[in-house]
Amino acid sequence: MTTILILAFSLTLIYFTITERFRTYAILTGMQGFLLFAISVIELEKISTANLLFIIAETVLFKTILVPFLLMRIIREMKFPRVHKRALPGYYAIILASALLLLSYITAVSLGNTEVDRLYLTVSLFAMFTGLLLIITHKKIFSHLVGFLVLENAVFLFSLTIGNEMPMLINTAILLDIFISVLILGAFATRIGRATESMESEDLSQLKD
Amino acid sequence: METIFVAVLFLSFFLFVFHGRAKYYLTFVLFAVTAIFAVTPAIQVIVSGLQVPYTYSGSLTGGINIVLDPMGALFICMIFFTMLMGLLYAPGYLKNDHASVPLTTRSLHYFSYLWLYFAMLSISVVREGMPFLIAWEIMTLSSFVLVIYYGKERTIIQASINYLIQMHIGFLFLLAGFILVEAKTGVPGFDGLKVYLQEPGGQVAFWLFFVGFAVKAGFIPFHTWLPEAHPAAPTHVSGIMSGIMIKMGIFGILRIISCMSGDYLVPGVIILVLAVMSSLYGVMQAIFQHDLKRLLAWHSIENIGIIGIGIGAGLIGLGMHSPALAFLGFAGGILHVLNHSLFKSLLFFSAGSVYAATGTRDINLLGGIMKKMPMTAGLFLLASMAISGLPPLNGFISEFLIFSGLFSGLASHQVFYIILFILSIAGLALTGGLAAFCFTKAFGITFLGNTRGKLLHTPEEAPVGMLLPQFIIGLIIVLIGIVPMFFIRWIGTVIVTSFNTSIPVDMPMFSGRLFGLIGMISGLLIILTVALLLVRKLLLSGRSIKSGPTWGCGYTAGNPAMQYTSTSFASDYAKLSSPLISQKQHYQRIEEKDIFPDNRTYEVHSSDGIKEKVIDAPGRFITGMMRRLAVLQTGKMHHYVLYALLFLIAVLILSLFNLL
Amino acid sequence: MMIAYFATGAICTGLVLFFRRKTLSMVIAGLFLAVQLFITLWIIMNRGHQVSLFFELDELSVIFVSILFLLALFMFYHSNRLLSQCNSASCSIYHAGFIALVTSLTGVYTSANLTVNWVFLEATTLSVAALIYHNRTIRALEATWKYVFISSVGIALAYIGILFVSLTLKSALSADMSFSSLGTALQQANPLYLKLAFLFVLIGYSAKMEIFPLYTIGIDANYVAPAPASAFISTAMVNAGFISIFRLYKVYALTPVAAxxxxxxxxxxxxxxxxxxxxxxxxxxxxxxxxxxxxxxxxxxxxxxxxxxxxxxxxxxxxxxxxxxxxxxxxxxxxxxxxxxxxxxxxxxxxxxxxxxxxxxxxxxxxxxxxxxxxxxxxxxxxxxxxxxxxxxxxxxxxxxxxxxxxxxxxxxxxxxxxxxxxxxxxxxxxxxxxxxxxxxxxxxxxxxxxxxxxxxxxxxxxxxxxxxxx
Amino acid sequence: MYPILLVIAGAIFIPGFIARTRSISAGRKGPGMFQHLYNVRLLLRKGNVFSNTSGAVQQVAPSVVLASVLLSAFFIPFAGKPGLLSFSYDFVFFACILGLSRFWMIIAALDAGSSFEGMGASREALYGMLAEPAFFLLVGALALITGHDSFVSIFSSGDTFNLGYYFAALLGAYILFNIMLVENSRIPVDDPRTHLELTMIHEVMVLDLSGIDLAMVQIASFLKYGIFSSLMAGSIIPANWQLPVQIAAAFGILAFTGIAVGILESFKARNRLNKNFQYILTISAIALLVLILALLTLQ
Structure with missing residues (x-):
């Protein structure tokens, strides 16, 4: 069951790299949140109830509902054009993504630790790379935001890999997630939107030498 | 003693508090106090010929060994004297610019002056790596601040940065030398070098040190900072820099030579060749210059070359176990250090007086200054004769020593060295001739004839404050010429104690007798001249003495602009040396249709080919390359994240191939 | 003691933000400096003692906490010169950022635990952002945005590194993540894990220490922040990055991948x-x-x-x-x-x-x-x-x-x-x-x-x- | 005392020989043997006319020039007898002291502020500078062959007569002769008879000297003939000859010098100015040849 969920998660990741509409991003983010919720419920069976509740609150309330909602709101408020700007043509992005997927798999295999589920490792590394790729190959701040959210999801997935024994690590990761996401999404993104009208990254690339 | 030095260092900061004359007096008092406590032991060491170093260790700096040996003592005396003269000269010179230079700059000036003095004193006595380097860089920095005194002009800022960077490169060589020695032997500083030079491969350290010191001294091809920095600095600063600061490079070279214990020949030959080239190149460039201070700066390179010839010859003498050659070479070199510190500072001081009085350093605009400033002119003439190596003055004595050394080396019966020495002799002779050429030009065009250009104000004789130090220096210049034996005896002590040679100090040939005789002949020359002048005066008394216009060979409409200028004086020479040193002409051609040509200007500039190839071209290459490499800070955030990813992947790949 | 200190820091920040009065925020910041002096002295007195599970008062923290106080004091002085023309809101946000930053930096310096260290380092991002954004210009916004965003990416990456470390451990309770026990625990660990962990943490923290690869934002932040804040970012802040990397580096010195x-x-x-x-x-x-x-x-x-x-x-x-x-x-x-x-x-x-x-x-x-x-x-x-x-x-x-x-x-x-x-x-x-x-x-x-x-x-x-x- | 007498004899006779040779070869009656001395006497009796522009330097220079040339005459050895002054490496002193006289001559010329004298000064300085290495190379070579270090010891070591030395000595004499021509600015370097100041060197430098000053400079120039021809004599005449023979030979060389210069001036044109570099450098090249010869004899 977990395997299917994780594969679904990686599918969303691939879709992230090729999608061309902002709305899709928001939806995908929500889907990822939900998938994470499912995985954590299945995986973290031995965890204390309080912790489990906390994690569920995080994944469901925050990742699945609040974040997509905020993203949608930004899209609405800023009246984004549908298609976003890339720094790199789309087909390159997908080639890169495949290469990174391969790289993640190789890394995961060569880690060669039987205690760890290789799939987890592969997908979470892939998620991390996808997050970075979203940031690197896109010019819009909105895409950067989404990239960061994917990165956060990667961290979360990765912390699930470690499993039941280390609730502290997971909890901290979650705290970080909430904290930063809210900060970036809530405070800054809107402020930038107001300041630069179209949230173009070009407006915010004047500091250079 | 230590507390006094610390107190002086501390009090030097009060220079920023005082205003007006008090600032100068404080500088002077601090200078004098230090001098008393530094120079007294130094003189004791030199005069007593103390062979055993005089040692004490300070507690403030955590026990640095300070060794006052005769060589250091000799340099301390020279530093003291030159710096004192500069300090006496400074206020008169700086007075002209009181309005345009900020007060702080002036405080900074005196502050740096003092610290330059302290630093050079420390360099003379410190033997360990880190303290030595600290003192060395304080010297560089303080002189840098002195150079940038008139920093309002871009050229001056560029010259001083150029100076700083090249000094820093020299410093890096010294740093490499020190850390190499310490890493290999475990003994810090020059004592470690002594140990390391006995090991195979130890020569590397020697050359690291040599390059480091050669940059300071201004051997070619490390000289390129010199002709830029000297004209930029206030004149008395040029005087002390040229007079004593660049000699700290020579001091360093002597110091590392004193650490050697074999293998003298190869370094000796290389230093000799480099020195002959320096002296020739320096003087050949000097002739082209029409900026008086730049001319003098090039002559510093020439004289460093002459000093180097002495040192190189001395080294070869050590290697060939020829005490005569060793003694004469080193004595000539070291005496020339002293001599150059005298006549070069005198030249700069009097040139500074001219600059202060006329507002220009361009010889082509000057002329006829001697009538307005007879004292300054006389002093400049004296120093010109001294620097050209003419008897009866001090420059001759040291060149005589070096010549004698090279001639005595001819007895070595090894063809290679004979040819080397003969060529060095010819080179030195040519250098002397060129120097005379250059200084007849410098003196003749600046001070004689009629004024060529329009001066800002009519020149007046320099005030007593500025003349006094010059007279003192002039006196010593003559003194060394007439009684050289005392000076040579002191230098003999230095040589015997420093280079561990088997030279008997009172070898018959070098005894006072020879130099007593030479001094006597010099005296005779003076007496003869004076006698002839008296005869002339006697004969002329009562006869008609008339004056008229200069004979114009029938042309009656001559004017001052038609006189020979610096450029025309050197034009024949320029043709001769054109394959080696190129000149650039800037002028506007007269076209055929130009029936009534209007006013035109014509300028000639010599270019330093070595500077262009060694400094400018690589500098341009590096900055150009750096500019192309500056692609990271794009302002685009997705690039910034990319760097992280690339770094991650790069390191992973490198580790995969075990490259990390 | 440390807990009390952090609580004080948090309360001070809260008070300043709540009242938003110019003079009051200044007074609170001043009082906080007194607290800071006290905690600095306390750390110096108690150096070498393990005061709690999460904090360690070793020589390293003594050195850097002492510098921190000095710098904070001077920064406070210069900031007040600067803030004399600002309005109450920006002044109090500035001071809030200042107090929070000093508190979290103290946390970074003294933390004895990989995770705690990471948490405090993350906390600095936010407080620094308040300082960088002080001038409220578009360029300030740009720099702040970049700073926050890239720092966050970095911090996330660093967290992946920490997770890699914990993967090699049998258990990762808080005690296991302390620097002192990590050293011994990692001695037999899989080198590849260790390498990946180190790389991720290094990249992540490089944003804070201002070294390659994530140095870029530090430059911009230094540029747009008010000069006293730049002084602080360029020193106390990068010291935090340095100390974090250094503590991990010391752990790694005991592992097979030390070289x-x-x-x-x-x-x-x-x-x-x-x-x-x-x-x-x-x-x-x-x-x-x-x-x-x-x-x-x-x-x-x-x-x-x-x-x-x-x-x-x-x-x-x-x-x-x-x-x-x-x-x-x-x-x-x-x-x-x-x-x-x-x-x-x-x-x-x-x-x-x-x-x-x-x-x-x-x-x-x-x-x-x-x-x-x-x-x-x-x-x-x-x-x-x-x-x-x-x-x-x-x-x-x-x-x-x-x-x-x-x-x-x-x-x-x-x-x-x-x-x-x-x-x-x-x-x-x-x-x-x-x-x-x-x-x-x-x-x-x-x-x-x-x-x-x-x-x-x-x-x-x-x-x-x-x-x-x-x- | 002989050496200095020889120099004085040279100073007295050589200019006369030159003048006589020239007039005879031109088929003129010409001036007498001692006309130049009469001229000097005339000058010494005159008052002084000087340029408004010139100052102290021009007043002092002739005395310095004469004093230094006189002093350099004291260094000349003869027939195994040292000059009045003799010590190790005295030739360095000798060369430098001649340099001093040149130095003052040049600045005296510049003092008048005349463009013509400037030209002369520039050329004099340049030629003097170029001639310097030739002298040192020569002396170095001689010192190398003989293994001695002063004029007198070099010249008196001819008693171990060998062909190598003698050839070197002959070449040396030739070099000294040429240096003399340069120092005294005779043809082919310079033509003192010309009235075109533009092409003159030495003569143009004294344009503004008069009376006693001019006389002193003239005397110094006569002395230089004596000095260089005595040096030539010293290098050529073997020191193991009888003293009277040596003296006779020396006078013969003095006469020969004068006649040779005279003949040269009669039958040769002066060089173009820029050919002079080549000419003077040739002297140095020959000196180098002597050196190589010296090295060969050493083997």
Whole structure:
């Protein structure tokens, strides 16, 4: 069951790299949140109830509902054009993504630790790379935001890999997630939107030498 | 003693508090106090010929060994004297610019002056790596601040940065030398070098040190900072820099030579060749210059070359176990250090007086200054004769020593060295001739004839404050010429104690007798001249003495602009040396249709080919390359994240191939 | 005790933000400084004791907490000069950021646990953002945005690194993640895990330490922040990055990949210094130039760590002295900006005339930063280079000194015109020529210069202990 | 005392020989043997006319020039007897003292502020500078062959007669002869008879000297003939000959010098100015040849 969920998660990741509409991003983010919720419920069976509740609150309330909602709101408020700007043509992005997927798999295999589920490792590394790729190959701040959210999801997935024994690590990761996401999404993104009208990254690339 | 030095260092900061004359007096008092406590032991060491170093260790700096040996003592005396003269000269010179230079700059000036003095004193006595380097860089920095005194002009800022960077490169060589020695032997500083030079491969350290010191001294091809920095600095600063600061490079070279214990020949030959080239190149460039201070700066390179010839010859003498050659070479070199510190500072001081009085350093605009400033002119003439190596003055004595050394080396019966020495002799002779050429030009065009250009104000004789130090220096210049034996005896002590040679100090040939005789002949020359002048005066008394216009060979409409200028004086020479040193002409051609040509200007500039190839071209290459490499800070955030990813992947790949 | 302190910090921040009164926020910040002094003294008194599970008062934290107090004090003084024209809201946000930053930095310095350290480092991002955004301009927004975003990416990556570390452990309870136990626990760990972990943490924290690869945001942040804040970011903040990397580095010294981790440090260090040198020749802005100088110094510190042995001592000393020198220069730059109204290189000059005391502070600061003796920074460089020589790393030596020479050229060829050259376009606001404001700079610079001549025993003993080298 | 007498004899006779040779070869009656001395006497009786532009330097220079040339005459050895002054490496002193006289001559010329004298000064300085290495190379070579270090010991070591030395000595004499021509500015370097100041060297420099000053400079120039021809004599005449023979030979060389210069001036044109470099450098090249010869004899 977990395997299917994780594969679904990686599918969303691939879709992230090729999608061309902002709305899709928001939806995908929500889907990822939900998938994470499912995985954590299945995986973290031995965890204390309080912790489990906390994690569920995080994944469901925050990742699945609040974040997509905020993203949608930004899209609405800023009246984004549908298609976003890339720094790199789309087909390159997908080639890169495949290469990174391969790289993640190789890394995961060569880690060669039987205690760890290789799939987890592969997908979470892939998620991390996808997050970075979203940031690197896109010019819009909105895409950067989404990239960061994917990165956060990667961290979360990765912390699930470690499993039941280390609730502290997971909890901290979650705290970080909430904290930063809210900060970036809530405070800054809107402020930038107001300041630069179209949230173009070009407006915010004047500091250079 | 230590507390006094610390107190002086501390009090030097009060220079920023005082205003007006008090600032100068404080500088002077601090200078004098230090001098008393530094120079007294130094003189004791030199005069007593103390062979055993005089040692004490300070507690403030955590026990640095300070060794006052005769060589250091000799340099301390020279530093003291030159710096004192500069300090006496400074206020008169700086007075002209009181309005345009900020007060702080002036405080900074005196502050740096003092610290330059302290630093050079420390360099003379410190033997360990880190303290030595600290003192060395304080010297560089303080002189840098002195150079940038008139920093309002871009050229001056560029010259001083150029100076700083090249000094820093020299410093890096010294740093490499020190850390190499310490890493290999475990003994810090020059004592470690002594140990390391006995090991195979130890020569590397020697050359690291040599390059480091050669940059300071201004051997070619490390000289390129010199002709830029000297004209930029206030004149008395040029005087002390040229007079004593660049000699700290020579001091360093002597110091590392004193650490050697074999293998003298190869370094000796290389230093000799480099020195002959320096002296020739320096003087050949000097002739082209029409900026008086730049001319003098090039002559510093020439004289460093002459000093180097002495040192190189001395080294070869050590290697060939020829005490005569060793003694004469080193004595000539070291005496020339002293001599150059005298006549070069005198030249700069009097040139500074001219600059202060006329507002220009361009010889082509000057002329006829001697009538307005007879004292300054006389002093400049004296120093010109001294620097050209003419008897009866001090420059001759040291060149005589070096010549004698090279001639005595001819007895070595090894063809290679004979040819080397003969060529060095010819080179030195040519250098002397060129120097005379250059200084007849410098003196003749600046001070004689009629004024060529329009001066800002009519020149007046320099005030007593500025003349006094010059007279003192002039006196010593003559003194060394007439009684050289005392000076040579002191230098003999230095040589015997420093280079561990088997030279008997009172070898018959070098005894006072020879130099007593030479001094006597010099005296005779003076007496003869004076006698002839008296005869002339006697004969002329009562006869008609008339004056008229200069004979114009029938042309009656001559004017001052038609006189020979610096450029025309050197034009024949320029043709001769054109394959080696190129000149650039800037002028506007007269076209055929130009029936009534209007006013035109014509300028000639010599270019330093070595500077262009060694400094400018690589500098341009590096900055150009750096500019192309500056692609990271794009302002685009997705690039910034990319760097992280690339770094991650790069390191992973490198580790995969075990490259990390 | 530490908990109480953090609570105080949080409460102070909260109070300032809640009331948003100018004077009140100043008073609270002042009171907080007293608390800070108290906690600093307390840490010094209790050094060597394990006071709680999460905090460790070792020599390293003693050194850096002490510097932090000094810097915070001076920054507070200069900030108040700056804030006299600001409105209540921005003033109190500034002070809130300041208090939060100092608190979280203390946390970073003293934390004994990989995760706790990470948490506090994350907390600094937010508080620094308040300081950077102080001017509320579009450029300030840009820099803040970049800072927050990239820091967050970095911090996420660092967290992946920490997760990698924990993957090799059997259990990762808080006690297991402490630096002292990690050292032994990781001795038999899979090298590949360790390498990945180290890389991720290094990349993540490089944003804080301002070294390659994520140094870029630090430059921008230094540029747009008010000068006293830049002084703080460039010193106390990067020290936090340094200390975090250093603590992990010490753990790694016991693992099988110790040599590898050292090489990676050298690599980042050299690349950082190279980038600093390259941009030094290009920048057109004084503040950015000194930001690049931070990059250069932190690169040197990284190289020092990479060399190991005495190089670690050099690195700590470097970071320490750099804190004094760089903050002094930034404080002075702040004054210069208020007088000249510009940071642009080539647009202004004659500072020697305009503000003599400041000009001399600037000149001294420049000299000190270029590590030309009598700069105290020469001492760590000497140690570093000697150690390189002893290790036979001559190519590295040549490369580094060549780059440093370019840096010196870059700095001097830009600062000297400011000080000496008269520029007709220079605008001068004479109201702000306040010589008494330079006292802090002179104090800091005097320390750095004194450290060149005097090598106090207690300090060196502390540093050697912190470096884990017995004297 | 002989050596200095020889120099004085040279100073008295050589200019006369030159003048006589020239007039005879031109088929003129010409001036007498001692006309130049009469001229000097005339000058010494005159008052002084000087340029408004000139100052102290021009007043002092002739005395310095004469004093230094006189002093250099004291260094000349003859027939195994040292000159009045003799010590190791006295030839260095000798060369430098001649340099001193040149130095003052040049600045005296510049003092008048005349463009013509400037030209002369420039050329004099340049030629003097170029001639310097030739002298040192020559002396070095001789010192190398003989292994001695002063004029007198070099010249008196001819008693171990060998062909190598003698050839070197002959070449040396030739070089000294040429240096003399340069020092005294005779044809082919310079033509003192021309009235075109533009092409003159030495004569143009004294344009503004008169009376006693001019006389002193003239005397110095006569002395230089004596000095260089005595040196030539010293190098050529073997020291193991009888003293009277040596004296006779020396006078013969003095006469020969004068006649040779005279013949040269009668039958040769002066060089173009820029050919002079080549000419003087040739002297140095020959000196180098002597050196190589010396090295060969050493083997």
């Amino acid at each position: 590898w981790s050292r090489h990676v440090m050298v690599l980042t260090g050299v690349v950082s210094v190279a980038i600093a040198a390259i941009y030094m020749l290009r920048v057109k802005n004084y503040k950015r130039m000194f930001a690049y100088s931070t990059l250069e110094h932190m690169g040197l510190a990284a190289i020092g760590l990479g060399i190991g042995g005495a190089g670690i001592v050099a690195a700590i000393l470097q970071v320490l002295i750099h804190s004094f020198a760089k903050s002094a220069v930034f404080f002075q730059l702040g004054q210069a900006h208020r007088i000249l109204k510009t940071y642009r290189i080539g647009k202004t000059g004659g500072y020697m005339h305009i503000h003599p005391a400041g000009a001399i502070a600037m000149l001294t600061g420049t000299v000190v930063l270029t590590a030309i003796p009598p700069s105290g920074l020469f001492v760590p460089e000497w140690i570093l280079f000697s150690h390189m020589a002893a290790a036979g790393k001559w190519v590295l030596f040549a490369l580094v000194v060549a780059l440093l020479t370019l840096v010196i050229y870059g700095i001097f060829s830009r600062i000297l015109p400011l000080l000496y050259m008269e520029n007709e376009r220079t605008y001068v606001d004479g109201r702000y020529v306040i010589p008494s404001e330079t006292i802090t700079q002179y104090f800091l610079l005097a320390i750095t210069i004194a450290l060149c001549f005097i090598h106090p025993d207690f300090l060196y003993r502390l540093i050697y202990r912190a470096a884990g080298i017995s004297l």
